[in-house]
Amino acid sequence: MSMAPATPAEMSEAGAPPPQAGAATAPRQRLADAPTLITVRNLKMHFPVTEGALFPRLVGQVKAVDGISFAIRKGETLGLVGESGCGKTTTGRCILRLEHATGGEILFDGKNLIDLDRKSMNALRRKIQVIFQDPYSSLNPRMKIGDIIAEPMLVHGTEPDKAARDARVMELLRLCGLDPRFADRFPHEMSGGQRQRVGIARALSVRPEFIICDEAISALDVSIQAQIINLLEDLREQFGLTYLFIAHDLSVVRHLCHRVAVMYLGKIVEMADCDELYGNPLHPYTQALLAAVPIPDPEIEKTRAHHIVKGEVPSPINPPSGCVFHPRCPSAVAECSKSVPEFREVKPGHFVACSVI
Amino acid sequence: MVARARRGAADEPGHGWGTVAKLLEIDGLRTQFLTSAGVIKAVDGISYDVNEGETIAIVGESGCGKSISALSILRLIPNPPGRIVGGSIRFRGRDLLQLSEEEIRNVRGRDIAMVFQEPMTSLNPVLTVGRQLTETLQQHLNMTREQANARAAELLGMVGIAEPERRLKQYPHHFSGGMRQRVMIAMALCCDPKLIIADEPTTALDVTIQAQILELMKDLTRRLGVALIVITHNLGIVARYADRVNVMYAGKIIESGPAAEIYRDPQHPYTLALLRSVPRMDQPRRARLDPVRGQPPDLSRLGDGCAFAPRCGFAVARCSRETPQLAPAGAPGHIAACWESERVSGALKRAS
Ligand SMILES: Nc1ncnc2c1ncn2[C@@H]1O[C@H](COP(=O)(O)OP(=O)(O)OP(=O)(O)O)[C@@H](O)[C@H]1O
Ligand SMILES: [Mg+2]
Numbered sequence: 001m002s003m004a005p006a007t008p009a010e011m012s013e014a015g016a017p018p019p020q021a022g023a024a025t026a027p028r029q030r031l032a033d034a035p036t037l038i039t040v041r042n043l044k045m046h047f048p049v050t051e052g053a054l055f056p057r058l059v060g061q062v063k064a065v066d067g068i069s070f071a072i073r074k075g076e077t078l079g080l081v082g083e084s085g086c087g088k089t090t091t092g093r094c095i096l097r098l099e100h101a102t103g104g105e106i107l108f109d110g111k112n113l114i115d116l117d118r119k120s121m122n123a124l125r126r127k128i129q130v131i132f133q134d135p136y137s138s139l140n141p142r143m144k145i146g147d148i149i150a151e152p153m154l155v156h157g158t159e160p161d162k163a164a165r166d167a168r169v170m171e172l173l174r175l176c177g178l179d180p181r182f183a184d185r186f187p188h189e190m191s192g193g194q195r196q197r198v199g200i201a202r203a204l205s206v207r208p209e210f211i212i213c214d215e216a217i218s219a220l221d222v223s224i225q226a227q228i229i230n231l232l233e234d235l236r237e238q239f240g241l242t243y244l245f246i247a248h249d250l251s252v253v254r255h256l257c258h259r260v261a262v263m264y265l266g267k268i269v270e271m272a273d274c275d276e277l278y279g280n281p282l283h284p285y286t287q288a289l290l291a292a293v294p295i296p297d298p299e300i301e302k303t304r305a306h307h308i309v310k311g312e313v314p315s316p317i318n319p320p321s322g323c324v325f326h327p328r329c330p331s332a333v334a335e336c337s338k339s340v341p342e343f344r345e346v347k348p349g350h351f352v353a354c355s356v357i
Numbered sequence: 358m359v360a361r362a363r364r365g366a367a368d369e370p371g372h373g374w375g376t377v378a379k380l381l382e383i384d385g386l387r388t389q390f391l392t393s394a395g396v397i398k399a400v401d402g403i404s405y406d407v408n409e410g411e412t413i414a415i416v417g418e419s420g421c422g423k424s425i426s427a428l429s430i431l432r433l434i435p436n437p438p439g440r441i442v443g444g445s446i447r448f449r450g451r452d453l454l455q456l457s458e459e460e461i462r463n464v465r466g467r468d469i470a471m472v473f474q475e476p477m478t479s480l481n482p483v484l485t486v487g488r489q490l491t492e493t494l495q496q497h498l499n500m501t502r503e504q505a506n507a508r509a510a511e512l513l514g515m516v517g518i519a520e521p522e523r524r525l526k527q528y529p530h531h532f533s534g535g536m537r538q539r540v541m542i543a544m545a546l547c548c549d550p551k552l553i554i555a556d557e558p559t560t561a562l563d564v565t566i567q568a569q570i571l572e573l574m575k576d577l578t579r580r581l582g583v584a585l586i587v588i589t590h591n592l593g594i595v596a597r598y599a600d601r602v603n604v605m606y607a608g609k610i611i612e613s614g615p616a617a618e619i620y621r622d623p624q625h626p627y628t629l630a631l632l633r634s635v636p637r638m639d640q641p642r643r644a645r646l647d648p649v650r651g652q653p654p655d656l657s658r659l660g661d662g663c664a665f666a667p668r669c670g671f672a673v674a675r676c677s678r679e680t681p682q683l684a685p686a687g688a689p690g691h692i693a694a695c696w697e698s699e700r701v702s703g704a705l706k707r708a709s
Pocket of ligand 2: 423424425556
């Protein structure tokens with residue numbers, strides 16, 4: 001069975017439809033009636049911090065993820081943005097069960113992934129695939145590209161026939177914009193971007209339902225990003241795929257996601273529909289993130305004010321009191337260092353955790 | 358102009374334009390890799406100049422030879438399988454390709470410094486940050502221990518690291534990604550280089566940290582008069598920081614000119630496609646992106662004609678037979694290698 005209507009080349013040769021504002025919003029509304037695929041409720045991942053090699057002593061906790069909640073509908077893409085260490089990757093890893101969450105629930109297929117036995121989890125794992133951030137370390141340097149892409153099919157037994165598997169590898173290479181001849185090459189013979197496409201082909205190989213894209217396209221150059229974004233959207237449409245799209249490129253997130261959640265130091269500080277979040281960002285951190293994105297137009301950049309938020313994300317071992325963003329926040333008042341702001345719905349579907357607004 | 362259409366009398370040494378001092382002149386550089394798949398022409402005859410103190414961006418598709426062209430400048434190409442097979446790279450008049458191993462080692466890190474995407478690969482994890490900085494200072498500038506320590510602390514302060522004396526005693530893993538990149542910039546600045554080559558310096562960083570680092574690099578290079586070659590795939594970064602832009606495709610520079618001109622009126626179909634492929638936050642969301650169609654070329658199997666022709670919406674019969682050379686197109690200082698650039702001109706404006 002063919003996975004997508006055409007290669008990226010053919011799809012774009014057919015001529016992309018002209019830009020129209022309404023076209024992007026129509027499928028977005030249909031989503032409101034779609035069933036929920038995954039629900040994350042009060043998820044916590046607190047890592048112990050120990051000292052001493054021989055007799056490790058517990059000296060504290062890193063609250064990598066500290067009580068976050070969201071749900072994703074079937075066919076929906078939720079963007080998860082925020083700076084490194086904010087817990088977005090850990091959230092993904094908890095869903096994949098690469099980490100054992102210390103609290104909360106992750107409901108998928110009516111089961112709570114957090115306390116699922118290994119056998120049931122293995123059966124579910126085919127449906128949840130991941131596209132990793134790092135194209136260098138995620139590919140085995142001694143394996144040929146073709147074998148790397150075929151590996152998940154072998155692990156999950158989805159394509160037991162060798163000829164069918166080979167054919168599918170060729171199809172996946174083409175889908176991801178790689179010459180099928182790459183099947184016989186090794187990762188070190190490819191550029192960074194070429195390697196990232198291999199990672200995507202590999203994740204797609206077992207026809208998953210839910211894909212966690214962890215900075216999956218950040219390492220690619222723009223022309224390739226556009227192909228992969230279109231590809232991810234086509235696959236979503238055709239197979240009803242659902243994505244958790246973890247990324248730092250806010251322009252890409254705006255294009256690809258239906259809803260966006262902004263994380264900072266283990267917490268979601270703002271969550272809203274894409275248009276609402278970008279058009280009306282309420283949390284000072286969200287505003288800082290948006291201001292940091294350069295616009296690809298020198299004329300605009302010349303005149304645009306560049307308010308760059310100072311400092312770095314503080315250590316999660318010893319997070320600031322009150323609102324965790326207050327030391328970097330341009331709008332902070334005395335109150336902000338004292339009380340933790342409540343994550344509240346300020347408008348239908350628009351949630352924010354800030355006491356100043 | 359950044360890349361040269363052809364060498365004219367005015368470009369010859371001693372016949373300069375007066376005020377603009379050429380720091381780096383790359384002419385006909387070719388770098389190849391011998392692999393099981395054949396000869397890969399990673400850099401296939403590129404020529405460009407860098408003036409003192411200016412910021413040049415190199416953009417282009419993954420695998421088009423941006424990194425290899427930059428690494429070639431410092432002769433950091435792994436051999437085998439790679440080899441610089443032709444051209445010259447004049448840095449303040451001296452051809453770097455003719456230098457002995459020892460001479461090029463002295464250029465590296467001293468006159469020309471590099472900042473890579475992943476600072477962890479260029480920092481030694483078992484040495485303190487201070488040790489790594491002072492070693493370079495002592496080695497290249499014959500400083501005493503004390504002088505080097507003082508200078509190292511000064512450098513860390515310059516790149517915005519608080520409490521430099523304390524931080525010097527720490528190891529790279531004590532630093533965040535953004536802080537490590539600041540350390541890398543401090544190391545690059547150690548010996549007062551004339552040129553810094555930054556290969557995707559902020560790609561691995563968060564948006565707010567990326568903005569901090571780029572602002573820092575811009576500020577320092579301006580203040581110290583250091584020229585910068587920045588390799589990036591982020592067209593927003595190019596727009597905000599670069600004076601001039603080289604667009605590469607399949608091992609060649611196919612368009613070059615002032616940043617404002619390249620973005621306002623691209624003359625090569627590839628550049629046009631590149632600009633149209635990015636989602637922009639300042640514009641209404643599009644239903645679909647317009648990617649550069651087709652697949653990147655296999656650099657081991659390039660035939661005659663323009664390498665972009667198979668993916669090009671403007672291609673005519675001639676394009677697959679004859680390779681176009683860089684020639685003036687559009688505004689002064691703007692050049693492109695396209696037979697049909699007259700038709701491409703103005704297309705961006707018409708599309709939006
Ligand atoms: N060690 C190597 N052996 C064989 N081929 C190589 C090697 N290193 C690079 N190449 C090839 O040389 C070409 C240019 O590579 P280069 O790393 O310069 O690309 P790039 O433009 O920097 O891409 P990216 O944006 O992905 O970093 C690529 O086609 C790549 O496959
Ligand atoms: Mg590169």
